[in-house]
Amino acid sequence: MARTQGSHSDITGPRVRTAALKLFAQHGFAAVSMRQIAREVGVQAGALYNYTPDKQSLLFDLMNTHMGELLASRADLPDDATPLQALETFTRFHIRFHSERPEEVFIAYMELRNLSEDNFARIEGLRRTYEDQLEVILRAGMAEGVFHVADPKLATMAVIAMLTGVNTWFREGGRLSLEEVEQIYWDMVRKSVGA
Amino acid sequence: MARTQGSHSDITGPRVRTAALKLFAQHGFAAVSMRQIAREVGVQAGALYNYTPDKQSLLFDLMNTHMGELLASRADLPDDATPLQALETFTRFHIRFHSERPEEVFIAYMELRNLSEDNFARIEGLRRTYEDQLEVILRAGMAEGVFHVADPKLATMAVIAMLTGVNTWFREGGRLSLEEVEQIYWDMVRKSVGA
């Protein structure tokens, strides 16, 4: 039986998210209107509300999906035998995963304040879960005497800030390949924790 | 001769900037209306236009002032005898200066995309000037053989990202004093550049 004329839920839904992702990253959540998103998708503004109850949910869905993918991809990595290997795996994973998703990462960092209170708490919880994985690695290395860190919580924040900073300047096809960037940052991370 | 009734240019001007700073940092430039700023100051919206030609200029003034103060404060520091001392001075200065101005720093990083093209270029130039000062220190230490860095440009970006990250979590009166944070970060910076 032929589809109802003008019915495209299976393709329009993802297109709404893609358009919102691009526009939020480019101009910021507050600066983007539902009409702009609709124009990017190629529908009228009213049609968007078949795919999201409101603008806020659209933002939360993007951030929640991103954080879910981050934790899932990280969980898929094989276990490491030593803290040093685990730290290298984390470093390379973080740089690679984030460099592949500059728009999602940008939104996840910049638009936290535009989340409702409940949505903010959920995203923050996921972020904390991820950071805790690095802290566990650092504490394990300290216990074995292979890392020398004054404060594992601060070292966790310092390493993550350093690594996430790659996204502010790295561009595919630039002076250095991603593999080279990974190697150079891994060298700095390793030294910074005294390994 | 008595002042015209309702005339307060000398105090209202700074109050407009303070209110905009607070509100932009809290909700984001695009999400804040001129009426909100006026309410915070205690005047009507139209009165704001005695102090700024438009909303964009208000944002630029805040960021330009901040970057100017950053460069001026940095220039006021005494010269260091060695690259290692210069790196420690830079590290401690960066953490301290930024931790004292969380709102200005937040705006300077988050609202770049809301600047007009010309204003963006001017702010970016000031930021680049500041970053170059760290790169000069790193190259001097490399030349003397006291720093061991694979790529001075990447090391510059890595160190600045690490240090600026302090602002995302540091709060006065928390577990660690600013002096302790400075010491721990200086230890990590020093090690990360192989000194």
Place this chain on the structure above:
DNA sequence: GTCTATATTCCGATAGAC
């Protein structure tokens, strides 16, 4: 599922009285 039309509210900026 998408459209048009609209309710309701707010926006940045300006004009003119005082």
Place this chain on the structure above:
DNA sequence: GTCTATCGGAATATAGAC
């Protein structure tokens, strides 16, 4: 210098036809 009033437009979200 600040006020009130307003222009012209755009915002989110909904209602109802198709």
